[in-house]
Amino acid sequence: MKKRLPSFLAVLLCSVSIYTQEYFPQNGGVKTTDNNYKAFTNATIYVTPDKVIEGGTLVIQRGKVVAVGKNVSIPDNSIITDLNGKYIYPSFIDIYSDFGAQKPKRRSSLGRKPQYEASRKGYYWNDHIMPEKETGNHFEFDNSDARELIKYGFGVVNTHIPDGIVRGTGMLVALDIANNYDNRILQQKSTQHLSFAKSIASIQRYPSSLMGAMALIRQLYRDAEWYAGGHSDYKDLSIEALLRNKTLPQIFETGGYQNDLRAAKIAKEFGLNYIFKGGIDEYQRIDKIKATGASFILPLNFPDAYDVSDPMLAQQIALSDMRLWNQAPGNPAAFAAQNIPFAFTLNGLKKHSEFKSKLKRAIDYGLDKTTALKALTTVPAQLLRQEELIGQLNKGSYANFLIASGDIFEPSTTLFENWVLGQRNVVNDMNIKDIRGEYTLSVAGKEYQLTIEGSIAKPTAKLQSGSTKLKTKISYDNGWAHLFFAPKESEGFTRLTTKVQNTDKLEGKAVTDGGAESRWTAVKQNPYANGKKKKSPSIPQQLPITYPNKAYGFAKLPEAKSVLFKNATVWTSEDAGVLENTDVLIKDGKIARIGKDLSASGAEVIDATGKHLTAGIIDEHSHIGTASVNESGHNSSAEVSIEDVVDADQINIFRDLTGGVTTLQILHGSANPIGGKSAIVKLKWGHTADELIYDNSPKFIKFALGENVKQSNWSTRPTVRFPQSRMGVEQVFIDYFQRAKEYAEVKKSGKPYRYDYEMETLVEILEGKRFISCHSYVQSEINMLMKVADKFGFTVNTFTHILEGYKVADKMKAHGVLGASTFSDWWGYKFEVNDAIPYNAAIMESQGLNVAINSDNSEMSRRLNQEAAKAVKYGGVSEEEAWKMVTINPAKMLHIDNRTGSIKEGKDADLVLWNDHPLSVYAVAEKTFIEGALYYDYEQVQKARQDIIREKNILIDQMLAAKNKGMQTQAPKRKVEQDLHCDTEFYGL
Amino acid sequence: MKTINILLFVLCSISLLHAQQTPAPKQQQSILITGATAHIGNGTIIENSAIGFREGKITYAGALSGVSAGDYDRVIDASGKHVYPGFIAVNSTLGLVEIDAVRASDDEGDIGDFLPHVRSIIAHNAESKVIETTRPNGILMAQITPRDGVISGTSSVVQLDAWNWEDAAIKTDDGIHLHWPKAFRLLRRRLTRLASYNPNKNYDKDIQEITDFFAGTKSYLNGNRKPKNLPFEAMEGLFDGSKKLYITANGEREITDAVNFAVDQGVKNIVIIGGNDAWKVADLLKKHQISVAITRSHRQPVSEDSDVKQPFKLARLLDEKGILTGLEMSGSQDRTSTRNLPFYAGTFVGYGLDREKAVQMITLNNAKILGIDHIAGSLETGKDATLFISEGDALDMRTNILSHAFIQGREISLETHQTKLWKRYMGKYEAQK
Numbered sequence A: 001m002k003k004r005l006p007s008f009l010a011v012l013l014c015s016v017s018i019y020t021q022e023y024f025p026q027n028g029g030v031k032t033t034d035n036n037y038k039a040f041t042n043a044t045i046y047v048t049p050d051k052v053i054e055g056g057t058l059v060i061q062r063g064k065v066v067a068v069g070k071n072v073s074i075p076d077n078s079i080i081t082d083l084n085g086k087y088i089y090p091s092f093i094d095i096y097s098d099f100g101a102q103k104p105k106r107r108s109s110l111g112r113k114p115q116y117e118a119s120r121k122g123y124y125w126n127d128h129i130m131p132e133k134e135t136g137n138h139f140e141f142d143n144s145d146a147r148e149l150i151k152y153g154f155g156v157v158n159t160h161i162p163d164g165i166v167r168g169t170g171m172l173v174a175l176d177i178a179n180n181y182d183n184r185i186l187q188q189k190s191t192q193h194l195s196f197a198k199s200i201a202s203i204q205r206y207p208s209s210l211m212g213a214m215a216l217i218r219q220l221y222r223d224a225e226w227y228a229g230g231h232s233d234y235k236d237l238s239i240e241a242l243l244r245n246k247t248l249p250q251i252f253e254t255g256g257y258q259n260d261l262r263a264a265k266i267a268k269e270f271g272l273n274y275i276f277k278g279g280i281d282e283y284q285r286i287d288k289i290k291a292t293g294a295s296f297i298l299p300l301n302f303p304d305a306y307d308v309s310d311p312m313l314a315q316q317i318a319l320s321d322m323r324l325w326n327q328a329p330g331n332p333a334a335f336a337a338q339n340i341p342f343a344f345t346l347n348g349l350k351k352h353s354e355f356k357s358k359l360k361r362a363i364d365y366g367l368d369k370t371t372a373l374k375a376l377t378t379v380p381a382q383l384l385r386q387e388e389l390i391g392q393l394n395k396g397s398y399a400n401f402l403i404a405s406g407d408i409f410e411p412s413t414t415l416f417e418n419w420v421l422g423q424r425n426v427v428n429d430m431n432i433k434d435i436r437g438e439y440t441l442s443v444a445g446k447e448y449q450l451t452i453e454g455s456i457a458k459p460t461a462k463l464q465s466g467s468t469k470l471k472t473k474i475s476y477d478n479g480w481a482h483l484f485f486a487p488k489e490s491e492g493f494t495r496l497t498t499k500v501q502n503t504d505k506l507e508g509k510a511v512t513d514g515g516a517e518s519r520w521t522a523v524k525q526n527p528y529a530n531g532k533k534k535k536s537p538s539i540p541q542q543l544p545i546t547y548p549n550k551a552y553g554f555a556k557l558p559e560a561k562s563v564l565f566k567n568a569t570v571w572t573s574e575d576a577g578v579l580e581n582t583d584v585l586i587k588d589g590k591i592a593r594i595g596k597d598l599s600a601s602g603a604e605v606i607d608a609t610g611k612h613l614t615a616g617i618i619d620e621h622s623h624i625g626t627a628s629v630n631e632s633g634h635n636s637s638a639e640v641s642i643e644d645v646v647d648a649d650q651i652n653i654f655r656d657l658t659g660g661v662t663t664l665q666i667l668h669g670s671a672n673p674i675g676g677k678s679a680i681v682k683l684k685w686g687h688t689a690d691e692l693i694y695d696n697s698p699k700f701i702k703f704a705l706g707e708n709v710k711q712s713n714w715s716t717r718p719t720v721r722f723p724q725s726r727m728g729v730e731q732v733f734i735d736y737f738q739r740a741k742e743y744a745e746v747k748k749s750g751k752p753y754r755y756d757y758e759m760e761t762l763v764e765i766l767e768g769k770r771f772i773s774c775h776s777y778v779q780s781e782i783n784m785l786m787k788v789a790d791k792f793g794f795t796v797n798t799f800t801h802i803l804e805g806y807k808v809a810d811k812m813k814a815h816g817v818l819g820a821s822t823f824s825d826w827w828g829y830k831f832e833v834n835d836a837i838p839y840n841a842a843i844m845e846s847q848g849l850n851v852a853i854n855s856d857n858s859e860m861s862r863r864l865n866q867e868a869a870k871a872v873k874y875g876g877v878s879e880e881e882a883w884k885m886v887t888i889n890p891a892k893m894l895h896i897d898n899r900t901g902s903i904k905e906g907k908d909a910d911l912v913l914w915n916d917h918p919l920s921v922y923a924v925a926e927k928t929f930i931e932g933a934l935y936y937d938y939e940q941v942q943k944a945r946q947d948i949i950r951e952k953n954i955l956i957d958q959m960l961a962a963k964n965k966g967m968q969t970q971a972p973k974r975k976v977e978q979d980l981h982c983d984t985e986f987y988g989l
Numbered sequence B: 001m002k003t004i005n006i007l008l009f010v011l012c013s014i015s016l017l018h019a020q021q022t023p024a025p026k027q028q029q030s031i032l033i034t035g036a037t038a039h040i041g042n043g044t045i046i047e048n049s050a051i052g053f054r055e056g057k058i059t060y061a062g063a064l065s066g067v068s069a070g071d072y073d074r075v076i077d078a079s080g081k082h083v084y085p086g087f088i089a090v091n092s093t094l095g096l097v098e099i100d101a102v103r104a105s106d107d108e109g110d111i112g113d114f115l116p117h118v119r120s121i122i123a124h125n126a127e128s129k130v131i132e133t134t135r136p137n138g139i140l141m142a143q144i145t146p147r148d149g150v151i152s153g154t155s156s157v158v159q160l161d162a163w164n165w166e167d168a169a170i171k172t173d174d175g176i177h178l179h180w181p182k183a184f185r186l187l188r189r190r191l192t193r194l195a196s197y198n199p200n201k202n203y204d205k206d207i208q209e210i211t212d213f214f215a216g217t218k219s220y221l222n223g224n225r226k227p228k229n230l231p232f233e234a235m236e237g238l239f240d241g242s243k244k245l246y247i248t249a250n251g252e253r254e255i256t257d258a259v260n261f262a263v264d265q266g267v268k269n270i271v272i273i274g275g276n277d278a279w280k281v282a283d284l285l286k287k288h289q290i291s292v293a294i295t296r297s298h299r300q301p302v303s304e305d306s307d308v309k310q311p312f313k314l315a316r317l318l319d320e321k322g323i324l325t326g327l328e329m330s331g332s333q334d335r336t337s338t339r340n341l342p343f344y345a346g347t348f349v350g351y352g353l354d355r356e357k358a359v360q361m362i363t364l365n366n367a368k369i370l371g372i373d374h375i376a377g378s379l380e381t382g383k384d385a386t387l388f389i390s391e392g393d394a395l396d397m398r399t400n401i402l403s404h405a406f407i408q409g410r411e412i413s414l415e416t417h418q419t420k421l422w423k424r425y426m427g428k429y430e431a432q433k
Helices: A004-019 A143-151 A210-228 A237-245 A257-270 A282-291 A319-337 A352-364 A369-376 A378-383 A651-658 A726-749 A757-766 A779-792 A809-815 A840-846 A864-873 A879-884 A888-893 A938-964 B002-017 B129-137 B203-222 B230-235 B252-264 B278-287 B310-320 B338-350 B355-370 B417-432
Strands: A037-048 A051-061 A064-069 A078-082 A087-090 A092-097 A154-159 A166-174 A185-195 A250-253 A274-277 A295-298 A342-344 A401-404 A415-419 A437-443 A446-454 A459-465 A468-470 A472-477 A480-485 A494-499 A505-511 A517-527 A563-571 A578-587 A590-595 A604-607 A612-615 A617-622 A661-666 A674-677 A679-682 A700-704 A771-775 A798-801 A819-822 A851-853 A911-914 A925-930 A933-937 A974-977 B031-034 B037-039 B049-054 B057-063 B074-077 B082-085 B087-092 B139-144 B151-159 B169-179 B184-188 B194-199 B244-249 B270-274 B291-294 B325-327 B387-390 B402-407
Touching (some): A143 A352, A154 A185, A154 A415, A210 A757, A295 A319, A319 A369, A459 A472, A617 A798, A617 A819, A661 A925, A726 A757, A819 A888, A840 A864, A851 A864, A851 A888, B129 B402, B252 B270, B291 B355
Parallel strands (some): A037 A078, A250 A274, A295 A342, A700 A771, A819 A851, B244 B270
Antiparallel strands (some): A087 A401, A472 A480, A563 A578, B049 B057
């Protein structure tokens, strides 16, 4: 530090004389102006990544490029630097930086009552929406960070405060250490930033989930429209800022392909062009990424190899995690192959120093250097709409450039200087002498062979005495080279030092063991052979991706086939009942024919003798395949939708297929009386979320009653959210439906109205266009909801769980309830399920209700056939009716019985082939078809097990090799998807 | 509907004989069950069998042709039906918690790490409403086990028809339960549902604490034992074989370490509870004749890459290796799931386990694991007449329908508060017609 200070001061003083602004008083000396030119000649100049001039000249003045080209005239008042074949590049831009931005303080919710309201006044009602936040107001130029960035070739950063859902504006800053004044702020408000993550500075609960964040962003845009129309009586500084920021580039931090697609959905709805700050996994679904039409900012934080030296620990690592290590460095190359524009960012790297090696890795994985350079220069400049000024070296642009010894992406290349706004920053001494080569070293009467190699600025040395290798270290600094070694193990070190003059013959002072001083010489025998050992990049063999990209993923997605099942016992789930020795033909994804002795040319024939063919199982109540379940930030969350957060890659989807499940209703949880909208999906493993969701899906919403909504089991703390009693629950419903009714009236009247997603959903319910599936336990509240529905003129479609349905089955029937979806035998886990009995399904069925057996549980979902069988045991339901409880009955209550749920000609070929009576505890699902495509085959999967083991072994070998090479490793870990239930709280990022 | 009415009738008639949940009196009449398929519990069956018992003990178990019906006071014709030894729930918490979410009803664990002196039996509520729901599915005995801590305490084995815990006990203080440290620890991350198991950095230290506790125990027991140390005293039976050491361990490393530890410590009777990876270390288990009570089959595989059917295959894998395998009860809805014990066993059959071996897991094998095989676990002369008659295959939901159940020869009620509610509301709807 002591040493550094004077030089730093010198730079400061120097800069004062150059950049004093015209109208500023000057008391430090006489006022001077620097109008001199600086010319750099004889260089390979990358004016842009596509425009390269060999032997070119670059002329700059007052911080800008004034001329560039092969034959440019150099003004007389120029300081000329002959670059002697060196390379000039535009300096790099990090478009997604938090340079100098103050981090907000985390506010902990520990020990505090939950906060449901905003903590600010005059702003938007949600703390996590902060478009008014300007980075410049929370900024301090960080000299040491700037120096670090300069070292890696960066000249300009677009910085912002990465906190909150709408994060406010970013600021474009030149890393101009020399200048203390504001012209290094290139643009005070350059970008607007968004994400799905809440602010750490506020504990306002809403949104408590990813789907809540999505709904909040949508509502904000609608509110802004309303506000812009002059309809608001109140001032809202957030919305005003949002409206102002509309014209800026919008950068949305997503972090991976699933959230890219989610944000793209919002962009499409509102006609916006987000720039996505993505992740490292987009290559897995690159075609979908391409289809968004968006530009991307990509991080380089490819994972380190796992330390797999302990086999027991190694076997814990998920194949998907191992593949990510193997494949992710190819992410940028995948973008390049698809011509998707992208910029790189340092964001995500543990240290800036990883930049070079990770970028190198991306290039080794096939990213071409031109695209890599664009991603660091022209692309970010264009995304920032500053392409005239930064990211290239045409006349008029800022003099932000790098001087390097050669190709900037080669590891042996030395970066000499990084000029920012025409100010020089020396990274490595450009005039350094290249001492690399092979020498004969003579010292203390002995001769050695000395080889100096590596980079010019940081060379390494090898020393040999005859055939004996000696350990040695060389350092090279400010023109002085120092080298030490021990001639023999028993002896002390011999130290050599020299000020390098003549690189053909190095000579200097030697200090040998015992402190005796003498002279030494090293005579060059062979010059350094640059690129002599140019190895092909050492990257592991890349393993193919599957859909999804994890164990049991498909190399190729299954397609609908024509299949003829011969001689099966067919459980139709229709009036036809169970048909013995029957054939079923499926074609084009549909059930084509059911009959005896069918034949079909071209159809694959499956001998189903002794086997049972059923419709695919439908689980009315599931929480698998979703990133989040509960939006508990408000007592009503009708605005959120599970459809927004379906996660088609979850292993539980595959596990359900192995149990013969083909359709699920993924429900919102039960954390509030009015929950969120459902997703009804087919388990098309390998497809993306939107492809799983039914076309023209019936619309559903989750409601809930009882202990969960009144937060009875949430410890004693949350006592501030209404309702805390069943009495309050009724009032919540009445309040919301009353408001929805009034909202609909205003809407109908043609008067301007504030579009409200929550009210829109509730109006759909009132109009019979959206159906309720209500989590329900005790009879009083079940009755209550039906009465509320009666009052507002709609019907409760489904009661789910409905554990005391047996007590009010008659009333449910009278109300017109379409579905009673219950557990087979769960009880006793809460006070309100004390009277739950396993005879519930049988009693409700006996009273003419349409009964389904559901799971609400990932484990149970994959053996719902067994749960249905319990209806036979408890209450004596017939086997045929019991089977309907997991097929056609749930199909009816989900309004999808015209498509699936039974074996009937014309319906979707969603079928399961069982090796035994499907209600038997011994039955195993052998094949599961969805729309005629085979999504699960027991035998095939047994083989896939072996493939998984083999592939993991390849990856383990690769990782061991990586560790051997000295690459950084991380500790092994076993990834788990935590199970979600009705009452689980996960944000879902 | 017809079936329902018949069932109603059957159940009503039983309830006339026995008031609900009132423990049955001592066996007065000798009873012979004739004509049933008898599942002995040791892997064999006897078609057209006769099972006789008097004064609570089995006096005959064999072919119908080998017994004279006249020797018995009462003959139950069970032709076409099935007789099983009472199923046994190992590592259960029946009667220790009534309602999961009601903290006041929870007595399944206490504070502290080393609690061998804590005894489950005295907290066991023999009148729990959960207990009565297990019996109609054939579960007639259970090991009542404390849950928390490293050594959670001492368990006892009970029968499930008793006025109080004292009457219920059939083997008091049968063993001590040790939860082996996990080599991996679950780390949850904020905002995401993805979590990960990372290597437990304290694994060695955690094991050292157990080692220290055992060392402390032994030196205490070798000394003059003054002043009395309750935890060390409670450990004594482990070294003379009078108490078993039940070690919960699932991973390959944990099981290996646990077994080697317990063997080194001179523990005489070792049982592994859980045993997800036990088949991978079968040789070690066999060498030391260690039995395993595996976790119920209705659970998810441990990882994304795991064989999806692994939990269903585990019993077969262990059986193939010749390990004595039973089935334990811990898991979600710990107590209320107890009635599904036969179905957990049945599920293994679909994935290759012999059907009678599945029965054996929850009868004789579980009895051996608990050290009660001299009085329970199979239909053999001299053992307690703790058995039941099912209309059909008791491992299959559809046919697990009990007509009679006996504990120590006492014919117990198969009524529950749930059957009462069933009848009450069916009655309501019948009356509305």
